[in-house]
Amino acid sequence: MKNNLFGKKTEALSQKVKSGHKFLKEKSMSELLEYVGKTIDLPIAKSFDNSFIQKSSRKSNDHFLTGLGLFFITEKGKVILDCTAGHYQMPWGYSSDITNKAIINAMNIGITWDCHSDIPGNPLKALARELVSIVNGFDGLDDPRLDDIVEADNILNRAIVSTCTGTVACAAAFRMAYVYYKNNYSELGAPVFITWQNNYHGTDTFAQAMRGMWPGLFSKDGVEFVQLEANNLEQVKNTFEKYGKRIACFFFEPVMMNNEALLIKDETVKLMRKLTTEVDAMLVVDEIQSCFFVPELMMFRQYDVVPDAVVVGKGMTGGVHGQSATIFKKKFDNLAQFDALSTNGNAPMAGVSALACINAIKENREHLIEVQNLYFNELKKVASEFPELIEKAMGRGLLGGFKFKDREKAIEARELLLREGLWVRVHAYKEHHRTLLMKFALIIEPEIIDFFFNKVREIFKKL
Ligand SMILES: Cc1ncc(COP(=O)(O)O)c(C=O)c1O
Missing domain, CATH: 3.90.1150.10 (Aspartate Aminotransferase, domain 1)
Structure with missing residues (x-):
């Protein structure tokens, strides 16, 4: 040609x-x-x-x-x-070469770049397994402990891997929190979504509204957004006292790369975990920036805390084909397939590059x-x-x-x-x-x- x-x-x-x-x-x-x-x-x-x-x-x-x-x-x-x-x-x-070689090998054995998003092949299923292994601190996709946790409660054991961008993966987590709240606490009023001020969890309208854009677009009867000063423990405590079980979700990024690389401190995350557990709200870590840039693969592993969901993307495929994922606890497995899906998601080659990146980080830890x-x-x-x-x-x-x-x-x-x-x-x-x-x-x-x-x-x- x-x-x-x-x-x-x-x-x-x-x-x-x-x-x-x-x-x-x-x-x-x-x-x-x-x-x-x-x-x-x-x-x-x-x-x-x-x-x-x-x-x-x-x-x-x-x-x-x-x-x-x-x-x-x-x-x-x-x-x-x-x-x-x-x-x-x-x-x-x-x-x-890490991704290039993995892709060339994959092409040579007949793995294709994309496929029907409805029927993901082995690379994506392997990626889901590997991501669950990572968030639980297991030893890779062959770790036999994985088979014991599939149906366990209160453990990160589900993954959506059909999304391409961080925005769509974050949106999946917002929706899970919303649906969980609606199913369990809707009689209390509109759900409250808490974030830090100057957060950035994507470019869709909901994510932008969470950081104060599009005022008036979402009515307070539908959803309430609360932004707190990062690491301000008093504000966190007061907010939980004020809204209690109306809180559906606390969404945060460990190092806020859209807010001067501000680090969320260990004691803050511990408090967030304690209070979200008390009111049965979802604690979500947005690792879009931090994933695959730390020796542990995900930065939340540096805190002694298990969140309810972890969102990854961006660097996961080493800059090849966009791929994001949301890894979460079974009790939030409440979305229909097309609630969280990109047409170009579930692409086999994205899975190959992500798996190659995971191996390389483990080998060079x-x-x-x-x-x-x-x-x-x-x-x-x-x-x-x-x-x-x-x-x-x-x-x-x-x-x-x-x-x-x-x-x-x-x-x-x-x-x-x-x-x-x-x-x-x-x-x-x-x-x-x-x-x-x-x-x-x-x-x-x-x-x-x-x-x-x-x-x-x-x-x-x-x-
Ligand atoms: C923390 C965080 N969340 C979400 C996103 C959105 O990811 P994407 O641009 O892939 O939609 C970004 C992008 O910069 C991000 O930094």
Whole structure:
């Protein structure tokens, strides 16, 4: 078949991508670090412009061309060290052999990319089993204990794996909480959904309403949303006293990556678990950001608490085919099939890539612990070296950031780092937000850690 992907631009653009990728492939990590921030020569090829993309997405005048591991090259030829794993979804960086090889093997034995969503094949059924194993701290999908818990009460033993995006998986959990409440407590009035302020649990209208958008769209007779200040134990206690059994659900993210990498503390989660249990409300951990970026695969395993549901997605397939999942206790198994389903969900190859990512994290667990400790300790150290500039280090493990004292300085730091070829993000779109955010891929090594923090020090000295 003729390659005419990009119409008349096909030949020139293909050469450009190929040449950029070859550049990345032929260099070692140390060699690439020397190029970070520099512009390399690439074959001349005119890119497509942005005119057909919606206005709000036209901010940048330089776009992604190709990437490998932690590095990518822009259309203008700039070499970038990606400190945010793409948009936080590629635990193994760009074009990883971990997923590529697993997919090629799978294709060779006849596993297809997609299938009928109604009849998931072995990769997805294996994934459901593996996810249940992980949330229970078992030893993989062959662990015989799995067969003993299928019908157990009060244990995470069901999974919806027919969804692609985090939003749809979160929506599945909201609906389960809603249906459970309606079936058991509807005479008490409208159910109450509790979240932290500045939460982010997806882009559908319900999730957005939970963070205060679309006021008036949901009537208080139908559902009530309550947002609390993160880690404010008094507010949590008062809210449970006020609403009691009207509370259907408490939904939270361990490190709020849309709220300055704010960590929900151990004591907070313990209290949330105690109070939700008392009123028979669903405690849901949104691990869309944290899953597959921690050595335990899911961050809630670092708290000594078992939630009622865990939502995973984003990085689970290593940036290949979108796949999300909701793992929950049997008593919440109350949705019809089409209540939580994406047409492209249940795709065999998404299952293959997720299983490959799980195996790779398990195989590298000790190394990941070591490197993540090194990284986070260094983050805290650098924060303490600049007391005039930095309020504190935020987050945990690879999900972290520098909270600045001054918002403008945070924005300036991001600009300067970007100019130097370090792709970080800044949370400054709300008035009180002032945090530089990073979420490196798992393949970060001590050499990268040194390079990154030395550059950060250089920039911080200039501010
Ligand atoms: C914590 C959290 N929940 C849910 C979502 C929604 O996931 P998706 O963009 O795959 O719909 C995101 C996305 O950034 C997220 O960070």
